Amino acid sequence: MxxxxxxxxxxxxxxxxxxxxxxxxxxxxxxxxxxxxxxxxxxxxxxxxxxxxxxxxxxxxxxxxxxxxxxxxxxxxxxxxxxxxxxxxxxxxxxxxxxxGFDPARSRQRFTIALTDYVELICMPQLLQQLAEEAPGVKIAIRHLSPSLPAAALDQGELDLVLGRFESIPKRFSSRRWMSESLRLVARRDHPHVQEAPDLSGFLRLRHLWVHGGQTKGMVDQWLGEQGLARDIVYTTPNYLQAAHIVAGTDLTVVLPARLAQHFARLLPLQVQSLPFALGPFHLDLVSVAQREDDEALQWLVERLMVIGRS
CATH class of the missing domain: 1.10.10.10 (Winged helix-like DNA-binding domain superfamily/Winged helix DNA-binding domain)
Incomplete structure (x- = not known):
């Protein structure tokens, strides 16, 4: 034949x-x-x-x-x-x-995951601790995540998982809601104009740092624009880690995801305040190729990540 x-x-x-x-x-x-x-x-x-x-x-x-x-x-x-x-x-x-059969204790697999530095900071320390205990031979490689879903890299097997916020996810991919998150205002503890949560006019008088993540406009500026308002953004960066350190040493303020804001407030002289307007939550999804639903090793890793997202 x-x-x-x-x-x-x-x-x-x-x-x-x-x-x-x-x-x-x-x-x-x-x-x-x-x-x-x-x-x-x-x-x-x-x-x-x-x-x-x-x-x-x-x-x-x-x-x-x-x-x-x-x-x-x-x-x-x-x-x-x-x-x-x-x-x-x-x-x-x-x-x-x-x-x-997949045996995490004996596995030597290497997984490549695309995510932002924000997700890496709040997720990877917990995952690495779990891997050290359950799967010490498993390796993780991180790639930077752009604002759009890297569909081609997933299709071609260059990525095993993608973890981030996406406007749409094609049906050929498998996705799970990993975490829902809200935003907070962050300033240094002794900021002269932030002693408590500001009202809208006080928020607009502040000098802001914006972490753009490759976007042209974030949730805060989208909402302000719909009200015919704008804030004073004097510094823009793609990096959350640098943003927190800059704000800790200046009179700039930054809007960060709540978990990340609390993380930095434990490490740096920062205060975390509520925003003076309700934006609602945003959502982070865990995405993989649908054909890999039967991949025992990958699904083992997905389950560990899902537990971290719920914690």
């Missing part, structure tokens, strides 16, 4: 004569865009990876990666193959792991 591989409408390839190990090489090359780095990722020699690339080019009838200056750029066909091949390799790996 002969089998054929059809990917995204590309002409079928007869896989009865196709070395499926070549797919691992192609995946590594598409990730690294460099033969030497792909060889290192695969624990192979550079000549072995070059030979595999030549075989792939012959079998698929396409150059796949072409040199542009010092870099290698994938051809349109290679880009079309990238996501399906990565998904297929991930499915094979998951099937093998499921057959053995």
């Amino acid at each position: 002969k089998f054929s591989l059809v990917i995204d409408g590309i002409l079928p390839v007869n896989i009865s004569n196709f070395d499926l190990n070549l797919l691992r090489v192609l995946d590594a090359l598409l990730r690294e865009r460099n033969v030497s780095r792909a060889a290192e990722r695969l624990s192979l020699s550079q000549p072995a990876v070059s030979n595999a690339l030549n075989r792939l080019r012959e079998l698929l009838g396409d150059p796949l990666l072409v040199r542009v200056g010092r870099a290698m750029q994938p051809t349109p066909r290679a880009l079309a193959l990238e996501a399906p091949i990565r998904a297929a390799l991930r499915q094979i790996e998951q099937s093998l792991v499921m057959g053995e």
